[in-house]
Amino acid sequence: MTKTAIVTGSSGLIGSEAVGFLDERGWRVLGVDNNMRRDFFGEDGDTTWVLERLRAGTQRFDHHDLDVRDRDGILRLFREARPDLIFHCAAQPSHDLAAARPFDDFEVNALATLNLLEAARAVCPESPFVFMSTNKVYGDAPNELALVELETRFDYADPAYADGIDETLRVDASMHSLFGASKLAADVLVQEYGRYFGMPTVCFRGGCLTGAHHAGAELHGFLAYLARAVREGIPYRIYGYRGKQVRDNIHSLDVCSAIMAFAEEPRSGAVYNLGGGRANSVSMLEAIARFEELYGRRLDYELLDEPRRGDHVCYISDLGRFRADYPAWELRLGLDEIVAEFAATPVAR
Ligand SMILES: NC(=O)c1ccc[n+]([C@@H]2O[C@H](COP(=O)([O-])OP(=O)(O)OC[C@H]3O[C@@H](n4cnc5c(N)ncnc54)[C@H](O)[C@@H]3O)[C@@H](O)[C@H]2O)c1
DSSP states (O other): OOOEEEEETTTSHHHHHHHHHHHHTTOEEEEEOOOHHHHHHGGGGOOHHHHHHHHHHOSSEEEEOOOTTOHHHHHHHHHHHOOSEEEEOOOOOOHHHHHHSHHHHHIIIIIHHHHHHHHHHHHOTTSOEEEEEEGGGGTTGGGGSOEEEOSSOEEESSGGGTTOBOTTSOOSSSOOHHHHHHHHHHHHHHHHHHHTTOOOEEEEEESEEEOTTOOOBTTBOHHHHHHHHHHHTOOEEEESGGGOOEEEEEEHHHHHHHHHHHHHSOOSSEEEEESOTGGGEEEHHHHHHHHHHHHTSOOOEEEESSOOTTOOSBOOBOOHHHHHHOTTOOOOOOHHHHHHHHHHSOOOO
């Protein structure tokens, strides 16, 4: 029998990858996205082209122009669809925007997650509920780790962190930004529906999730926006840390395979860090050098002294817990492939 998934944020980077991924595997996919990314980021964030691509390239995809904050609408959709899997990726994803629009941020990130959890509890409590959380739930606690400054990047001084940061890092008593705080509220709620109600829920605390289909905007989508800035000659600003801040990058396809691994063998109230790990880590300066080489042109950039408030200096996800629970899962796309994909993918807008 055909299985049904509800994917929220289905026109976004991760949601759209998940739609294609599930569709290819024979699922019926109901996408929920109201193109709020355009409202958040303006023209650059418009995802209409993604929706058109999905409609043209899938077999069993139905789009719902529904706001995840619409509690009744969400419950109605769950009642009609009775989903076998919920993949919640709709979000307000930017720190800076959260400070400017705190109510929108909290209602989209936290309250809407509660709408979805309650709808799932009422209609399909046995169906895996996957939430895309973020490493920002740790606030700036990662910045307390001792670092060494190398020529092009910072790195952890303590070899105990060679594999990166695991899920035992504390989530409170640090600065999160309002975005990190609203995502943490949602993360704890998702855990609680697993622990308290026994539902098969999981939080994936993402590092930098990426892919050539990201509608990169200056405020969100680091590699995608950087690729665009180099390609189109857009002046670029680096906020602090001498450009040596480190991020680990995971391709959206590898995120999807992790989700499927969980959906096939779910647990209750699970929490995993999910990023590219050390192998896929890159500093801002290193990423610029890669794209400059790829496109054969220099980036016009400015190094500002002031970092973004609470921004991580060096964040690498330790994937050990997920790998231990799902040993068959593997990271397929390395940094070279990720970067090369940007060059190979025609710009759709
Ligand atoms: N991209 C990253 O680097 C990254 C890192 C860590 C965590 N995450 C998390 O992963 C998830 C997916 O991220 P992404 O990069 O695909 O984001 P994205 O901005 O590309 O996609 C989010 C989608 O949600 C939609 N949306 C926003 N508000 C909505 C609403 N009220 N109702 C319906 N749809 C709405 C937007 O229109 C957009 O298409 C988010 O929860 C994000 O916090 C992303």
